[in-house]
Structures are given as C-alpha cells and as structure tokens.
Amino acid sequence: MVTVAKKFRPQVPILPEPEPKPKRGLLIFIVLCSILAVLATWKGAEFLDLDENEKLQLSSSRQDQMQQRLMRLEQCEQYVLRAKFSGFYPCYSCGVDTAIYLYAGEVWKYGITIQGEKGRYRNGLTSLGLSYRVQYRGSIQTCLRLEALKIYQYALLPENTKRMPPIIRPPGNKADL
Amino acid sequence: MYAPFIISSIVEDTPIGEKIDAQNVVSLEQLLNADLQLSAYGTGVLGIAVVFIGTVPQDAIHQDEITFDGATKELYAQVRLPYADLEQATEAEVLVLMARKYLQTLRDLAALEQVADFDWEHLLQDVQNLFVAKGLTI
Numbered sequence: 001m002v003t004v005a006k007k008f009r010p011q012v013p014i015l016p017e018p019e020p021k022p023k024r025g026l027l028i029f030i031v032l033c034s035i036l037a038v039l040a041t042w043k044g045a046e047f048l049d050l051d052e053n054e055k056l057q058l059s060s061s062r063q064d065q066m067q068q069r070l071m072r073l074e075q076c077e078q079y080v081l082r083a084k085f086s087g088f089y090p091c092y093s094c095g096v097d098t099a100i101y102l103y104a105g106e107v108w109k110y111g112i113t114i115q116g117e118k119g120r121y122r123n124g125l126t127s128l129g130l131s132y133r134v135q136y137r138g139s140i141q142t143c144l145r146l147e148a149l150k151i152y153q154y155a156l157l158p159e160n161t162k163r164m165p166p167i168i169r170p171p172g173n174k175a176d177l
Numbered sequence: 178m179y180a181p182f183i184i185s186s187i188v189e190d191t192p193i194g195e196k197i198d199a200q201n202v203v204s205l206e207q208l209l210n211a212d213l214q215l216s217a218y219g220t221g222v223l224g225i226a227v228v229f230i231g232t233v234p235q236d237a238i239h240q241d242e243i244t245f246d247g248a249t250k251e252l253y254a255q256v257r258l259p260y261a262d263l264e265q266a267t268e269a270e271v272l273v274l275m276a277r278k279y280l281q282t283l284r285d286l287a288a289l290e291q292v293a294d295f296d297w298e299h300l301l302q303d304v305q306n307l308f309v310a311k312g313l314t315i
Contacts, residue, residue, distance in 0.1 A: 077238050084185065084203055104203075115238045125185040126226040126253065131198045132187040134232060 072115040076143040078136040080150070081109040081121060081172060084129045091171035100171045106159045109172025110150040112143040124172065148177050181215035182206060183226035184279075187239050187255070193263050196271040197231040205275055212307050213300075221295030224251040227282055229275055231258050243282075243289055250292075254282050276313035280305060 047062040058066065083089060083102040091100035102108060108130055111121060124130040136146050151169050160166045169176060184206035188194030215222065230239045243254045256278055258271075266274060283304060287297035308314050 075237050084206075113238060122228075122253070125187075125228055126183050126224075126251075127179060129179055129183075129185075131185055131202060132228075133194060133198070134187070134189045134236075137236075 073140045074138075075115045076112055076138060076140040077114070077134050078110070078112050078143040078146045078150075079121065080107055080133050080135055081111070081124050081130040082106060082133065083108055084131050087129070089128060089171055091167070092174040093167045093169045093171060100167070102171070103159070107154060107157070107170050109170050110147050110154070111173075112140070112147050114140060144177070151176055180206070180210050181224055182209035182213065183224065184209070184275075185226070185228045186231060187228060188231040189233070193231055193260075196263065196266065196268045197229060197258070197275070200268065201272045201275055202229070204272065205279065208307070208311065209304070213303055215300075218297075218300045219295040220250075221292035222250055222252055224249070225283075225286070226251065226253045227279055228253075228255045229258050229278065230255060231260070231263055234260050243286060245292065252286055254286060256282050273313050276308045280308065 047059050049057055049059040051057045083104055083106050086103045087101065088099040089102050089108055091097060094100050108128070109124070113120060121130075121132055125132060135150075136143060151173050154160060154170045154173075155166060155168055184202050186194075186198045186202050188197050215225065230236075230241070232239060239255065239257075241256055243252070245252050258274055258278055262274055263271060280301070283297070283301050287301065305314075
C-alpha cells in the first residue's frame with residue numbers, strides 16, 4: 001500500500017490554503033438588516049418615543065391615554081339596582097332556586113362602574129325592570145370598599161332577615177366581590 | 178325586554194332622585210303599556226327603552242346615548258333631564274318634564290333610526306295625544 005502510494009503520487013501540486021477573506025459584504029448585509037429591523041420595530045412601537053436626552057419614554061398619545069385611564073379610575077360610582085315592580089327576579093344566591101320574589105324598591109344588586117364602562121347595569125334596567133341609584137362617587141378604592149361592605153351587610157337588612165331562609169348576599173350579586 | 182315600552186332611571190340617593198324614581202318611572206311605563214300597542218305601528222321595532230338620567234351635571238359617567246339593536250329590534254335611549262328644572266319642580270311637575278323629554282326622544286329616534294316597517298309619525302301622534310289626555314303636557 002505504501003509502495004503504491006509512493007509510485008502514483010498525485011500530479012496536482014498541493015497549494016497552500018488561501019487565507020480566509022473577510023466576508024465584508026455579508027457583514028455589511030447583516031448590519032444593514034439589523035438596522036432595518038430595529039427601525040421597523042421602532043416604527044411599529046408608536047407607544048414609545050425618545051425624549052431630548054435620547055431616553056425612551058411613552059409617546060404623548062400613550063401618556064394621554066394613561067392620564068385618562070387614571071382620571072377615570074377617580075370617577076367611580078357605587079350603585080344599587082332595585083326592583084321597579086313587585087315580582088320574581090333572577091337570584092344567584094338562592095341555592096337551588098333561580099328566582100326570588102322582590103317587592104318594589106328592594107335591592108337586587110350592588111355594583112360599581114367607572115366612566116366609559118357601559119352596559120353592565122343596562123341589561124338589568126331594560127330586561128329585568130330595575131332602577132339605578134348612585135350611592136357614592138369617588139375613587140375606585142372607596143367604591144370597591146363600599147360595594148363589599150354593602151354586599152356583606154345585605155344579609156342584615158330587614159328585607160332579607162324577614163325571609164325564610166335569608167340569603168347570604170343580594171340576589172343579583174353572583175359573588176361577594 | 179319584559180314589556181314593549183320600558184322606562185327606567187339613573188339617579189342619585191337624593192330628594193331629586195326620589196322625585197324621578199319613586200313613582201314617576203313606574204307611572205309613565207304603566208301608562209304607555211296600558212294605552213299603546215307597539216306592534217300596531219309595525220314590526221320594525223319590538224321594544225323602546227328610555228332611561229332618564231337625573232344626576233348632577235358634573236356626572237361624567239352617564240351620558241346621553243341612543244342605540245338600536247337590529248337583531249332584537251330594540252331601541253335604547255339614555256337621556257338627561259335638565260337638572261336645574263328638577264331642583265325646582267314638584268314630583269308631579271317632574272312627571273310632566275319626563276313626558277316632554279319622552280316625546281322629544283321619540284322624535285329624535287324617528288329622525289335617527291331608519292327602521293323599516295315602523296310608523297313613527299303615528300306613534301308620535303298617539304303618544305302626544307295620550308300625554309295631553311292625561312294632563313302631562315305644558
């Protein structure tokens with residue numbers, strides 16, 4: 001084997017390996033792509049902006065949205081929905097019974113709402129025959145606190161204690177909060 | 178909707194709220210449902226709900242709105258009563274204010290909602306006649 005190899009030496013001279021050329025074109029291409037990608041992403045992120053010191057900040061429209069949202073949370077309302085007529089109303093706290101007889105003016109539900117939030121009470125007003133009374137206006141924290149207090153203390157109201165058996169929370173409230 | 182004509186209210190726990198929802202909301206709703214058949218005016222509208230807002234003018238949560246649900250053919254209008262007038266008025270006068278606003282709302286609905294197969298003009302006339310007959314117009 002060694003003899004054969006010596007006898008039939010390769011005719012092509014073995015050239016020294018060329019030094020790898022720097023792939024400048026590829027490098028430039030990658031850098032350009034990266035810049036374009038960053039720019040594209042940046043353009044899509046309209047919620048971000050740069051301030052005068054080139055620091056990231058929320059865009060002015062996003063800041064406005066945030067301020068409006070914070071302001072709306074300060075304009076909360078805690079309300080009560082009462083039966084407009086004496087009759088049967090849906091009950092979510094009556095065990096196996098799905099309806100309860102309410103006399104006109106009795107509480108069906110306590111709730112809260114903020115500006116811009118529509119419809120949670122609206123269905124009750126039109127389809128169930130209820131009326132809406134604002135009991136408190138102020139911050140959402142206070143509204144939530146009052147709502148919880150009223151839902152828990154409902155059990156003690158005379159309109160509830162006269163029932164046999166009384167129910168744990170207003171008929172229209174599915175949970176304590 | 179449990180009745181063709183629905184009246185409700187959004188008020189505060191104040192004497193003004195009492196003037197609106199203690200008796201008047203129910204009186205107006207019963208009056209309309211007892212004397213008028215909504216189906217007599219066509220099949221385009223199956224329910225009209227008007228909710229009177231009687232809260233302070235600073236109330237930013239409840240605003241006027243009018244919507245028509247094409248699927249259920251129900252109209253929903255939320256309309257504000259003039260607060261300064263509510264302050265001055267007696268409970269009976271508030272009912273007149275509500276009747277007047279109701280008529281105006283029907284006119285607005287008729288102008289806004291292009292509902293097929295519904296005779297707004299006839300309904301408006303009948304509601305107006307009813308309110309006049311009951312002394313609910315000034």
